[in-house]
Amino acid sequence: MPRLRVMVFFVLMGLSGVASPAVGAGGGGALPDNDTLMKALVEELARSMEGLTLGDLPTPYFIQLNAEDRLSFDMRAAHGKLQRSERNRFRAVSSRVRVGTHELDNTNVGRAYGGRGSLPLDDDIAALRHVIWRMLDRDYKGAVEALARKEAYLREKTVKDRPDDFAPGNPVTAVEPSAEIAFDEATWAKNIEQLSARFKAYPAIQDSSVSFFAGAVNNWVVNAEGTRVRYADTGAYIQVRASTQAVDGMPLSDRVSYVAMDVGGLPTLSEMSERVDRLCADLDALRRAPVLEHYTGPVLFEADAAGLVFDALLATRLCARPIPVGSGGSADRSFEKKIGLRVLPKSFSVYDDPGPIMFEGAVLAGAYSFDDEAVRPRRVSLVENGMLQTLLASRAPTRKIKRTTGHGRSGGYGDATAHIGCLYISDANGVSYEDLRAKLIEAACDEGLTYGLRVASLAPGGYGSLGTPIHIYKVHVEDGREERIRGMEFGPVPVSSLKRILAAGRDRKVYNSTMGVSSSIVAPALLFDEIELNKIEREFDKLPILKSPVQRGEESS
Numbered sequence: 118m119p120r121l122r123v124m125v126f127f128v129l130m131g132l133s134g135v136a137s138p139a140v141g142a143g144g145g146g147a148l149p150d151n152d153t154l155m156k157a158l159v160e161e162l163a164r165s166m167e168g169l170t171l172g173d174l175p176t177p178y179f180i181q182l183n184a185e186d187r188l189s190f191d192m193r194a195a196h197g198k199l200q201r202s203e204r205n206r207f208r209a210v211s212s213r214v215r216v217g218t219h220e221l222d223n224t225n226v227g228r229a230y231g232g233r234g235s236l237p238l239d240d241d242i243a244a245l246r247h248v249i250w251r252m253l254d255r256d257y258k259g260a261v262e263a264l265a266r267k268e269a270y271l272r273e274k275t276v277k278d279r280p281d282d283f284a285p286g287n288p289v290t291a292v293e294p295s296a297e298i299a300f301d302e303a304t305w306a307k308n309i310e311q312l313s314a315r316f317k318a319y320p321a322i323q324d325s326s327v328s329f330f331a332g333a334v335n336n337w338v339v340n341a342e343g344t345r346v347r348y349a350d351t352g353a354y355i356q357v358r359a360s361t362q363a364v365d366g367m368p369l370s371d372r373v374s375y376v377a378m379d380v381g382g383l384p385t386l387s388e389m390s391e392r393v394d395r396l397c398a399d400l401d402a403l404r405r406a407p408v409l410e411h412y413t414g415p416v417l418f419e420a421d422a423a424g425l426v427f428d429a430l431l432a433t434r435l436c437a438r439p440i441p442v443g444s445g446g447s448a449d450r451s452f453e454k455k456i457g458l459r460v461l462p463k464s465f466s467v468y469d470d471p472g473p474i475m476f477e478g479a480v481l482a483g484a485y486s487f488d489d490e491a492v493r494p495r496r497v498s499l500v501e502n503g504m505l506q507t508l509l510a511s512r513a514p515t516r517k518i519k520r521t522t523g524h525g526r527s528g529g530y531g532d533a534t535a536h537i538g539c540l541y542i543s544d545a546n547g548v549s550y551e552d553l554r555a556k557l558i559e560a561a562c563d564e565g566l567t568y569g570l571r572v573a574s575l576a577p578g579g580y581g582s583l584g585t586p587i588h589i590y591k592v593h594v595e596d597g598r599e600e601r602i603r604g605m606e607f608g609p610v611p612v613s614s615l616k617r618i619l620a621a622g623r624d625r626k627v628y629n630s631t632m633g634v635s636s637s638i639v640a641p642a643l644l645f646d647e648i649e650l651n652k653i654e655r656e657f658d659k660l661p662i663l664k665s666p667v668q669r670g671e672e673s674s
Contacts, residue, residue: 145299148186148335149240155347157245158182158210158339161253166341169214169257175264177257178222179215179283181340182249183489184208184236188298189332192306195325197314199306208236210249213532214256215283216264221271222282223264224532225513226442231532232256270443280439280514284521288343289491296333296349300380305329308386309355312393316359319397320667321404325359331380338491346491352482353377354631355389359396363404366657367604371400371574371587376480376629399588408604408652409591415560415569415619416648417553417592422575424628424638427542429583430612431460432638435469435499436535437508437518452505453517459503462618464546467500469509469524471538476639481539482629483637485526489533494523503616511535528634539637544621547641554592556620556644561594568593568600570650577630583607586650608649619644 162180170176186208193201213231215222232252237244271279309327316325331353338346354377360370373392377383384392418426434452452460461467471494474484488494490512498506510518511525511533525533548556554571561569568591578584586607591600622642630636 145190145297145302145331146188146333147297148188148295148333150295151240153240153242154184154186154208154236154245155337155339155345157242157249158184158337159345160242161246161249162339162341165214165250165253165257169253171258171261174261175216177214177216177260177341178218179213179341180253181213181338181344181490182210183212184210184337185334187332187334188296189330190298190300190302192302192309192329194306194309194313194327194329197310197317199310200326202302202306206238208238210234210236210252212249212252212256214253214260216257216260217282219283219285220281221264221268223260223267224282225439226263226267226270232259267442276442278516279442280516280519282439282513284512284514284519286340286342286344286490286492286512286521289346289487289493290344291346291348291487293348293486296335296351298331298333298351298353298379300331300353305380308389311386312357312389315390315393316397317667318394319401320665321361321401322359322397323361323661323665326357328354328356328358330354336487338487338489340491344491346487348487350485351379353380353383355383357389357393357396359400361400361404362657362660363406363603364660365408366659367408367653368657369400369403369587369603370576371396374629374631376482376631378474378480382480402601403588403603406601406603409602409650410652411650412570412605413649414564414566414647415557416645416650417557417569417571418575418643418645419571419573420622420624420626420640420642421628422572423640423643424626425575425577425584426643427540427638427640428628428630428636429578430610430615431467432537432540432636434612435467435508435537435540436524437510437515438534439513439515453508453515455505456507456517458505459616460505460612461500461503461615462544462621463503464544465500465503465542465618465621466498466545467540467542468496468498469522469537469540470494470496471523472496473539476539476625476627476637479627480629481627481637481639482631482635483537483539485538488521488523488525489527490521490525492521492523492525494538497522497524509535509537526634536634537636537638540639541625542638542640543625544623544641547621547623550622550624550642553620553622553642553644554597557592558594558597560619560644560646561592564647566594571599583610585653604653605650606653608651610648614645614648617646619646 211233313327355375357373509524557569573588575584
């Protein structure tokens, strides 16, 4: 069954691979459906397990090879015209050689990543094996050096309760049908041109673009335990971006994204056109909104923004990741010490389940059938009645979590580590949106404030950062009227704030992250008791000197 991990490469596919001009009306294609690459991987793995040795240095006790064969179509339009149209085909392989034992090996020390290399596009088994051979040779030499450094460090330092480096696994055998994707390229080129042309009706918009991506990928995983897996992914993606400036020069931007299993699952041109119009109208109104100097008080995050809140404050902390040797423990970001303690209000529950592909009609980009260690993921109950029960895990044990939950992923680069797949958050006491808004007004009144704040959308931030509010409103206590504001950023928001959520909604929405390791968060609207926001204090570029051609009413000939 197709999944959406191909979406992780929305940007990367435009930067690497073998590109050719997009073909005419008949688009799409199928990847090779044969076992040549699998045969090359298995044969070279077996030879390396037997022959990789340097004198009396340890030989590998485990090798894993991950390969991918990707086909993608990438188009971009701006100002009503196509700017880019590429068809890409790309093959790659990555390796992980482990020397030592499951208890102590060369991993989890510094950045001891395995090798990665490009593979020939043709099914020439000798050429394929040559790339794999070179990569495994380099990886093995690096592995024995890393193990020596690690053993030397451990001889000099006392590391208490150090877990094993790797958990034994069971062999998995599965071969899914090869991936393919079909659509009319010429039609979709015209569609995104028409979408991008709609911005001409909004002279205040300074820059805009519409990007289209469709892809198919076959993934292979083979390892020394006997795992032989091939699984397929497909995906389609459209992103609309627009930016402008307020009268004081403050840059303002917003975006709309659509994710689907295939091109046929994308919205109609009419639906997307209406959404572009709303995007432009909202940005135009935002330009004229006043700037608020400071606010501390209750904040209501709508469901569209709540997923980003949980992504920033909770998602990574729910993942069990071993502390790298030599880090002094500073890299421990998980909740491992909080297992058995309350981390959310008592009515909240959280679980992760990468199995289902859809939630109430919305595609889940974080769904997958195998993780990057060829383990089928399972549903994991993480929080019950507000209490943390356990964490998600890869095959790298931690002090408390010893077995994988099928959540070991890397996004194609580096070691597989624990990541969320599809995180579901709910409140047993969830209320309607109208009641939630009334509770915001009540909380603001209790604090002696004349208004509370409602955040309708956010721009993603980094780890631990809520990002930047895009559309934010004062909700006045006196009469409930709303006033749009801009130019605010969040002060520090500790993870302990999650325990002080005053209320949550009944309805939930999907937040998809398709950069890095793809994931989905299904979350309700949230009302926090107190969050601080401050005016953005930065120097902005002045407005353009000349009016744009659209503002002057000029059209190209």
